[in-house]
Amino acid sequence: MNIKEIQHTETVDYLIQSPVEYFARVTPNQAALAVQGRTLTYSELDRKSNQLANTLIKNGALPQDRIGIFHHKELELGVAIYGALKAGCVFVPLDPFMPADRLSFIINDCGIRHIISSDVQFKVLAEIQDYAELHCYGVEKELPFDQTRWSEIAESSTSNPNVIMIDQDLGYIMYTSGSTGVPKGMMHTHHGSVTYSRWGVAYVDLTAADKVASHAPLHFDLSIFDFFSTARAGATVVLVPEAITKFPASWSSYIEKEQITIVFTVPYTLITMLEQGAMEKRDLSCLRWILFGGEPFPPTKLRSLMAVLNKTTFSNIYGPAEAPCCTTYEVPRPLPESDDPLPIGIVSSNSTDLIIDENNNESKPGESGELCIRSSTLMKGYWNRPDLSDRAFLEIKEPGKLTKIFYRTGDRVVRDDNGQLHFLGRIDRMVKTRGHRVELDEIEAVLSDHAAVYEFAAFAVPDNEHASVLIMGAVTAKPSYDLSVSDLMKLARSKLPPYAVPREIYLLSEMPHTSSGKIDRRMLVERWQKMSETDSSL
Template sequence: MIQPTFPALLHTPLGLAADATPDKPAFRFDGASLTYSELADTSSRMARTLVEAGVRRGDRVALFLDRSFQATIALFGILRAGAAYVPIDPGASQQRVREILDLSGARCLVTTEAKRAALPGGFPASMSAVIGLSKPLEAEVDVISWEEALSSPDLGARAQVLSETDLAYIMFTSGSTGTPKGIMHTHASGMSYACMAANLYGLRADDRFSNACGLHFDMSTLDYFCSTLVGASTTIIPDPWLKLPASLAELIEAERLTVWYSVPLALLQLVEFGDLGSRDLSALRIVLYGGEVFVPKHLETLRRLLPDALIGNVYGPAETNQCTWFNVPEGWNADRGPVPIGAACPNADLLVIGEDDADVAPGETGELAVRAPTMMQGYWRQPELNRTAFLERAGAGGETQRYYRTGDIVIERPDGNLDFLGRRDRMVKSRGFRVELDEVERAIAGLPMVSEAAAFTVALREGVTVIRGAAILNPDETIGARDLAAAVARLLPHFARPDRIELLPEFPRTGSGKIDRRALAEQLSGEAQVSGVVGNA
């Protein structure tokens, strides 16, 4: 572990590691290495370029790049320039890119020629330069190439004075309903998470981290800030590898990765199609997943395939970083039901509250609220939302204790672990009964022939909403939709039964790999409206 420094900014460890282990790979990509000294040097030049382009402490700089060394250099360069980075999904449309630039009021955008077609035709007035293009843009904005940016002098005396309380990054939600919400994290909240994770999992300088998700996804902060904090190496896994499990397994083996952190999807595909039996994954000592429920039977397989690894179910909305975790014990099997989200991480104070905002009695269901130094400052330029997102309580001295309302419904087990029951907004009323859609989903996914399942509501016509399921069957499974619905019906009370279950080869996913239930519902509700038929469940 790096010695405590003051102030501890998210990019501070990079400088320390560059002094201590200059030739060690900080990041690896496609077989090549970017050493700590190379990253320190290039990010310093990038920072200087940004400062010369007008970036000042507290500004925002958007980052629109596929994960790569360039993206890594940009990320650290933006922080060193004193700005907050605003990562944009590299698969985003022109419209979305423009929206994020507008909302964040970005001073600069760092990108690359490969993204030219996805750049908007015009830019907000806040923008002073686009960095990373070799040819000019039609829009009235300065363009600086990667070559120019990295041949600039280093930051030197232009280094900004910064505090841990300065913003470090803003991650925008997908905004499938309404305006995207910008989750604001400071150097302090980001570093608090990196330190907590390093201590909790015992992460070390000889670890080799994976980076399996985009920079616009909060899980990536472990791969970039916790790894540099402990002076380890991170292998950036390009998107194509995440979609082709046999290649992914090969890469994990070849890079001898020791730490993995992703949504369940990549792990699930590895278990199903990665041919793991023929791979030596013995170096993999820590496997963390979060963001979604891991189908218990696939988790059982993973637990069996990696008997010596620590497997952790990690929970925490991006607003809080991580706040609970559950260490999946050896020999864990699917008969034990859903995996708990576990107990509070060090430094997190949890409440389970009822509709009246008071603590529920032990063992009763309620919404989880969290107070921790890893928590966001709030939503970017959303005063209204920030009034309702937090619960404030007075401490013993009258000080304000601020809890983030997660919107997640949990229940505490007698052993102190929390079970995740579903989203507050996934509670639906069906024929007058309260139904938890996640419970319906678990019932379908729990059947032996099912690989993955989703449950959602669709509007058959004005005012008539029904619960519907969708399932991906296991390979070579032939059960029909009607028989599957009948099997599910035996597991659920009548009011919670899906009216029918669609069998699909795959589900639409969000950028982060989570099942996109909204898209699924839209895809299938069109059909429902046409046929208007209610199947027999």
């Protein structure tokens, strides 16, 4: 149905992009984005994203069309995000390190017809399948499909296209690992994102003087805080180039050089900085607040880091990307002498929590159960997957009252006597490796597809040094088939994001099974641990 909507176009403050338009007028020369000494002011960001939005519209992008952003950390990344939003479209962050197969899948699954990228991604872009309708922006090299270069975009009008939209419209779709073998896209509205970013401004008391690191990749929901809380305060996002994130000593030096005040990241990043970041050679007194989440932070390591950064406030932020920033816990100074894991804290403002047992009844006080969250930041569901959405939500119906919709986190928690929530583990087979969510079932589904594979098992083993886990694989071959581990690795690399590719795949003559006939993954983990201690084979 074609409908014509009417909207008053006076200044609004309920959209993700509203602050950029506001600060472009109020503090036009303030840096909105910075990277390695280069900056983009609020005025420049606003004008350039208007140009991109006008170009997208000219090329047929309609409100709520999905726009892929396949870009490394550069100033253009900000233009891509706001350009998509100002065109009334939904931006879809695409992991710049994902292989072409996975990229093609998401482009098709999400119906992406416009993609913003750069020459850095050229090789993978050129391998995209089914690109008949695809239009690429920002790539200089010649692609086998329609493309518009930045020089052409710069010829478009700099005025705001003023596309009609409300805060219930989608702002972004973020893809994450799915247990069925293919990634799934979480649909988030402007309203959810604005709620999340307002929470961020209030929680760390962000002001225009802050410099907030964008360390997490865009497809990781910490980036919503980095980009949009920062913009809401008229502050500066300091993009951390991907290469720097791999070198703790470069990362610590970057914080000092750029005078970064706030970092939101995963424990892995902070532990490697503590241990290999040459911190004694840096003055990091600029860091006023560190937020961490994604994985538990071992208290011994956190204690050491807090001793080095003795003026910095630390907070544990918990929340799946489906319902970001569910709970918060400000780490006390000094941290009590205990090796018990830190609590994940109490539920954020504008959210409520519920702990349920396996029968979907509320758990008794003091008993553990699955954490469910009702929040304004909650996603609308998974793109094109009503089946998965149904399973993700818990509806509480009471006669005569509006149905309450909770998100089932899949995390097992318990509430202590002080009301603090404690994370106990997963109820399914999702693991976190260096902060990235990985479904072991997805890896198994992908690799079991190989013609010579009889059984494939993915399992996670502890990576004690980095307080994380490593993903391993074990495989058996079909009788009379020749199975090469190197072939399997190639398949894994072509289908999975780099962090989900098993570190090692062990070719076994026989897979261990439980008495009920299932693959005994616990046995694999035990055997692996024994192997690493005794230098034997799996």
